[in-house]
Amino acid sequence: MHKEMTLKDVLIRFKPFYKKYWKQFFIVGIGILLTSGGTSATAYMIKPILDQIFIEKKETMLYFVPFLFVLVYFLKNAGSYLQTYYISYIGTDMLRVLRSKVLKNILRLDMDFFKQHRSGELISRCTNDIGALQSIVSNIIPDFLTQLITAIGLLGVVVIQSPKLAFFALIVLPIAIIPLFYLVKKLKLYARNIQEKNSDLLSRLGEIFSNIELVKANNAQNKEKEKFDKENESFCKVILKSARIGSLTSPMMEIIGSIGVAVVIIVGGHEVIRGNMSVGSFFSFISALFWAYTPIKRLSSLYGSIQGAVAASERTFYLLDLEPKIKGGDKKLKNIENIKFEKVKFAYDNSPRNVLNGIDFNFSKGEILALVGTSGGGKSSIINLLMYFYEKKEGEILFNDLDISHFNIESLRDKIGLVTQNIYLFNDSFAENVAYSENLDEKRVVEALKLANAYEFVESMGGIYAEIKEHGKNLSGGQKQRIAIARALYKNPDLLIFDEATSALDNESERAVMQTIENLKKERLILMIAHRLSTVENADKIVIIDQGKVLAIGKDEELLKTCELYRKFKNKEKEMKA
Known part of the structure; x- marks a missing residue:
């Protein structure tokens, strides 16, 4: 949940920026004073122009005041x-x-945070919300101060020219401010809704473009357009509601202000007719009054904008204040010799059911361990715990006989190479994708590509500096997997994890990659998840997992004799091949 913030709270959070840009803010302050002072001086100069030049006909003032007028406008601009x-x-x-x-x-x-928030929502918060937040300090507040100082200066001219008329002109201001506070509350609520609806719209677009093949394959263009139109219409309705409220502020101020002006004309006219006030003073007064209503109206409008920016600030500072729940320890993991799971239990957030229920297994450097089991049995959850993406509920996960919580997270992940079912590729060169985790070394890139049986097709596409399109759209499923395997090998980790990493490879490529994995195990620990049992037959240990529990551990031949579920998987695979 976002913490409710006031403008004061937001300004306090911006304290570091005031210090960083104090020189620029000082210059802005000078600019504000010159602009506001110039406007007030212009209104005041109407009196000598009318009284001393046109009525008293003082020729010396004719040559002095115009130049002063130019100087004032120069300083103002x-x-x-x-x-x-x-x-x-x-x-x-x-x-x-x-x-x-x-x-x-x-x-x-x-x-867990990324599972709870849609990508479109996060993109919106990193762009639109921050743009609104930035406007508070860089636009709204300076503009607010400019209009405020200008209004004060002009009202000062009004009071100087005639305190009596000033009373009649300004008595209506409190009447205008009361409904303004009600409108501002509404504007803040709508501003928050606009930010949320914009996030929904971006998320919908992200889903459409990410799944465009599925959309087209199922002729679902109209269906997706209808979904988008609903989000779009909802977004527009909220904007129009906000516009309706925001549009009321200026007319309301102007209508109420016109009452004050009408009273001033009546009272001021009597004063001029009776000789208690000069024509120049009256015109200077009325000009300053008219000009003062413009910044006052602008202030009311800006106050509404501030509420929108405060709503965006709540969302942005919420993200800035979030802390990871998984902290890790201070110890640096230098190498991995062995890994043990001891009575490990795990459940995802907000789930009453354990995904893992007392998992026990271990393996050491030089061994390949394979996880086999039904879908949803907990195999991928084991990988998530090894990567320290999630915190275990009970038990111990030991690296070199020390629990995972003692190790610095960065040093832990530096020692692990992960190839998942979902292949993640960036719109960059083959070389940059392979060397993603470290500095690019051409020789190592080529070596990793050869080990992954990928170098030949990369060369045919233009070499290691050829471009991979967004999400690897110019590659086949098997080619993507081989690039992902090359990326894991480039890292030269102590632990290699393959989660269905060869599922999209043809038989020849799979055999080549499996031979590479077999050769790599001498200096590493290798963990594999596979539904095709042919890829794990040579594993040193096969762990059978079902409903979050370990049913059996052994080699292929042992499990065929002792584990009914493993025999069932084997027989099913033979039937499919037949």
Whole structure:
């Protein structure tokens, strides 16, 4: 859940940015003062122009005031330039820093976080929400201060010219502010809904484009379009509701303000007619009053925008404040000699049922251990625990006779090479994909590709610097798997994990890769999950898992004699081949 925040809370969180950009903020402050002061001075100068030039006909003022007018406008627009440029500088750099910080923290979080949040939602938070958050410091607050100082300056001119008229003009302001607070609460609620709906829209688009083959294969284009249209329509409705409320603020201020102006014209007209007030003073007063309503209206509009930005801030700071539940220890894992699971129990969050119920097995360097069992039996969960993606519920997972919780997570994962059922490839060269975990070394890339039986097809596609399309769209399933295997081998880990890693390979490639794995085991521990038992027949240990429990452990020949479930798998595989 997001923590409810006020504008004060948000501004406090921005304290580091005030320190970082204090020079730029100082220049912006000068710009604000020049801009606001120039506007107020312009209103005040109407009095000498009318009274001393046009009514009293003082010729000396005719040559002095226009030049003063030009100087005021020069300073006013110089201030506007300083304010605009340095606000853009602060905003752009802040956006860069915030995006980087949010992504850095998200990448620290546990796998469970990514299972609970859709990718489109996270993309929205890293882009749209941060853009709204950045606008608070770089746009909304400076603009708010500019309008506030301008309004104060102009109202100062109003009071100086006639305190009596100022009373009649400003008495209506409290009447306008009362309904404004109600509208602002509504705007904050709608702003939060807009952020959520935008996330839903991006998630829907992400699903469509990620599964485009499935969509087209099932002629489901219209179905997906209808789903998207519902999300799109819902998004637009919330925006229109927000626009309806936001559009009320300015007209409401203007209508109420017009009452004050009407009273001023009546009272001020009487004052001028009776000779208690000069024409210049009255026009200076009325000009300052009219100009003051513009920043006051702008202030009411900005206050609504602030609520939207605060809603985005809640979502962004929620991500920045999240901490990974799995911390790991301080000990660096230098090498892996053996691994033991002792009475390990595990359940995913919010699940009352254990996925693993007292798992026991062990294997050492130089051995291949295979996990075999029915789907949903807990094999992939064992891999997730070995990678420390999740925390076990009970028992011990020992690396070199020391529990996994003692080791630094980075050093642990540096020693493990993982090839999963889902192949993850980036829109980059073959070389960059293979050398993903470390610095690129051409010789090692070629060696890893050859070991994975992938070098030949990579050369035929243009060599190791040829491009892999997004998600490997220009590769077959078998080619993707071989690149993934090469990536794991390039890492030169102590533990190699293959989760159905050869399922998409043809028989010849599978035999070549299996021979490579057999050769690699001398200096490593190898863990395999396979549904094709032919790939694990030569394993040193085969662990049969069913419903989260170990049924039997042994070699292929032993299990054929002692384990009924293993015999069942073997017979089924023979029938399929026949």
